Amino acid sequence: MKKLLIQQFQYLGIQLIGISMVLLSVINPARSQTQDSKSIExxxxxxxxxxxxxxPSASEKSLLDIILIPPSGDSVAQRTQINPKEFSRLLRQFYSDVSSLRRFKTSNATSASRxxxxxxxxxxxxEIRNRKITTLLISANTGLQAVPFAALHDGKEWFGTQYSYSLTPSLSLMKQGQSASTAMKRGLLAGASQFDGLAPLPMVPHExxxxxxIKAGTIYLNxxxxxxxxxxxxxxxxxxxxxxxxxxxxxxxxxKKxxxxxxxxAISLSEFSQLRLAxxxxxxxxxTLSACRTALGDHDSELGLAGLALQSGAKSAIGSxxxxxxxxxSIYFIRFYRLLERGFPKGEAMRQVRAEFANNQIELRGQSAYDREGEILIENLTTNQQRKLKDRFDHPFFWAAHIMLGQPW
Known part of the structure; x- marks a missing residue:
């Protein structure tokens, strides 16, 4: 079975040695953002x-091939047969549960998440546990790219609080020999809070x-x-x-659309077509697209605007x-950048924020929101905003929507 799946990889034009080279290029501590030696190890x-x-026949079993490829050592592959109708039903139920604030019953093994x-x-x-894998680059084909992996549950813990991860629509977007992430020194920070015909986004200026x-950058508002x-x-x-x-x-x-x-x-994403070359x-x-539903596209491009941002040449992109x-x-991304500034790799910073949301470690004191370390995230919250924060953000609705595409390191 393993040999069969490896042959399938080669048929698709994805060489295992190439994937290993991508991984090896990012675990060199000298080129990593991670500053703590224990974290690097x-x-x-x-x-x-x-x-x-x-x-093609919905009445028959479809196939799911799962392959784990480490930077060194043997790859592991498993092929399973699944009922396509039942699988589609589970995917719809799972997405509905997560995106609608429906109560999760993770103790129930029959829940869609489990x-x-x-x-x-x-x-x-x-295999993932025994090899002590901490970070996963998930390459999923059409039909699986819009799965909110962070909200999957193994009966004990959420996938998104156990692992840092990112998605890629194609491993061909991960260049061999591309250097690992470096400390981000200067950014472009822009946003709009008022629109014609669209709901206002009052938190944007605060965000x-x-x-x-936290990070040096030029700000452009409204x-x-x-x-x-x-x-x-x-x-x-x-x-x-x-x-x-x-x-x-x-x-x-x-x-263009x-x-x-x-x-x-407004600006069309086709404007970014020259950015990759430049x-x-x-x-x-x-x-990062801190905006509504930017990681979900149509049947031909499941990863939406964030996927197009990745294709424009960015090493990593974040969408919802x-x-x-x-x-x-706003709280999510302020905390995320604070962790980046402290040397966390991008995927690990997102894992940490997810865990803090899931464990109710965002605290309201007076009119301000504080992180787990007692630092202010947002000040001068209105009564309505305070009420929302009191209702807590531990449901996956609030923290599983944000996904990273491209490099998680």
Whole structure:
């Protein structure tokens, strides 16, 4: 079986040695963001490849191939047969449970979260644990790219609080020999809070302002957030991360139909087509879309706007799978950048934030939200905003929507 799956990998044009080289290029401590020697020693990445092959006949079993590829040592592969109708039902139920604030019953082994964990991760659960893997680059084909993996549950813990991870629509986007992530020194921080015909986003100015205090960058808000600002990215080689907090929409038809709303209208994602070429030797480290439902596209491009940002040449991109409360989103990203500034790899910073949300470690004191270390995240919250925070953000709705594409390190 293992030989068969390895042959399938080669048929797809993905060489295992190439994948291993990608991993080896990022675990060199001298080139990592991680500053703590103990963290470096325990940092163990791997690729998890998921290949779902739908049988044309819905009445027959479809195939799911799961392959774990470490930077060294043997790869492990498992093939399972699954009922496509039941699998589709579970995926729909799972997405509905997570994105609608429906109560989770993780103690129930028949819940969609538990059953999908058993299907997608379970066959290699022991291998991942025994090899002490900490970080996974998940390469999933069509049908699995929009799964909120963070909210899968093994009966004891959420997948997203156990592992740092990212998704990629194709391993071909992961360049061999590309250097590991470096400390992000200067960013472009932009957002819009008022729109014509769209709901306002009152937390955006707070979010951008707080991130600007954590990471050096140029800030553009509302009327100053223009098309020229984004077009300038191809020329400003010193900008190594981008954070956009605004409305966005992904429409069928690719980049030309997908929009990011600015302070002076909207811009098509096709505008980023030249960015990859212009920044090929100096790619943007991280492109974050702190906006509504930016990681979910159509059947032909499941990873939506964030996937298009990744294709524009960024090493990593962050988007959301569903519409998330703006207070929770702002708190999430402020805490995320604070951890990045302390030397956490990108995927590990997201894992840490997910764990803090899931364990109710975001605290309301007076009119301010505080993180687990007692630092202020957001000040001067309104009565309504305070009420939302008191209701807690431990449900996966608030922390499982944000997904990272590309490099998790």
């Amino acid at each position: 325990s940092y163990k990445p791997a690729v998890l490849k998921l290949i779902y092959t739908l049988n 059953q999908l964990y058993d299907i997608l991760i379970g066959p290699l659960h022991d 951008i302002s707080q991130i600007g205090r 009327e100053n957030f223009t098309q020229d600002v984004l077009r300038s990215l191809s020329k400003k080689q010193d900008i190594d991360f981008v954070h956009l907090a605004t409305h966005a929409e992904f429409l069928p038809g690719g980049p 997908s929009k990011i709303y600015l302070g002076d209208g 920044r090929e030797e100096n790619p943007i480290e991280l492109f 799978l569903w519409y998330v409360d703006d207070i929770a989103t």
